[in-house]
Amino acid sequence: MNWSAYIVAVLLALSFDSSVGSVLEIAGAHPQVLPAVVVFALLSTARRCALRAAMLAGLAADLLAPLVGADGMLVVVPGPRVLGFALGALAVLQLRSLLYRRNPLAGSAATFAFSLLAGIVFIAAWLLRAWVTGSDAPWWPGSGGSEVWIRFIGALLDGVVALPVLWCLEKTRPLWGFVVSTKLTAGPARMSR
């Protein structure tokens, strides 16, 4: 995979999500383009660097989502989305052998699964942090249950938004430098004649 293309796509997706993305807000949740970009890379890149690519995108998302601490200071906590994206990536990597990778509908379903798992891990990670450090979760004063619901809606919307995003990304496939390798196994070769 061409990492430069991936990083540029992640930055573009982050910019879109933090600006134009709010236009698509529904019921308090707004869809994100970033999961679709990550899933696009996960579906086509080599397994050895897929997880790292997802965690890199999660780290960037974490860095751009600061929180206000109890003392009023801005705190950037790297980790919740890194772990969430990692688990989501693991799920997609397991699923991708079952999916037709260039089908937008398959990509949309993978994006939904990715976002849902990433959201659940995100909530779990913050609950763990709140338990260990005694800090407030980012959804405070809302409850964790309501956050799960919002994340679920968000995952659904991510899946919907992934349709056009994956279609667009598919057009840029040559730029990504994905290597298509075929595993060869030993055996008698068939004669075509």
Added chain:
Amino acid sequence: MELSRVLQFLATRLSGRRLDATLAVLALLLLLLPARVLTPWTNPAARLLSVPLAPLTHAGMYLRDRIRPPRESFDARAPEVIRLESELAQYRTLYEQSRLERERLERSMAALQAVSTRAGTEGVRLAEASVIASDPTRADATVRLNAGERHGVRAGAPVFVDGDIFAGIVANDVGAYSCAVIPASKLSGIGVRLYPAEGSDAQANVQGFPGAVLKPLPNGNWTAEVASTVELREGLIARLADERYPRVALGTRVGIVVRVEPIEQVPLARRIEVRRISSLADAASVIVAITPQSEANEERSSPR
């Protein structure tokens, strides 16, 4: 030297799944670090990342504002908004009140000016008074004003409405703070002269305008028999020309001729009916011409 060996060890050992697991564990550790440990280096890292994103995000924001303008942060149910609306309603009321008061004062000033610019007002003090009581069932009923002896009102003082319409005179019942007014339609024998409605020629002799003595009719109008060679017609204006009334009242409008009939027994005379222009009972405020004490004493016994 040691560092390079450590890095070399990590490079050889940490690859593939082992590197991924290490990164995940590192992320978990970072997640659990307290804020005071994270803040010194994560915040600058976040700022560093936001630098390349800034122009892209700015363009995105511009596009977003074009697609959907920023929502109003106005909450119509907020307590401060409700309080402001209440204050706004209150000040609107005060504003309208002041406008109405200004309009009323302008009318009063116009009425006072209309009376004060007339001849014979030397020493005459004009006072505005409000009608505080009247008989609503009768148009020609006596009315009571909120001006009395303490305001200088004397019996016999002429009362005007709309500036120059003779409405009546103050009755003998003058209290300290109120007085009764006899409407003009109840006064008997008002001497008037009949003038064209369009105005009279300044060079013309006053004697050329027919005079008449108005007598009240049951319907609130007046009637008079006029013997004059001047043509009588409907629309003539009857103006007060009775020396028994204060000079300030002379020339004021009393009524308008609405009917002219021949008198069979007196071929050269005509019977006219004069309708009042304005009813005292319909007025909310009037102008009372308070004449000097000496003049009032002179005129007290004369007209009624």
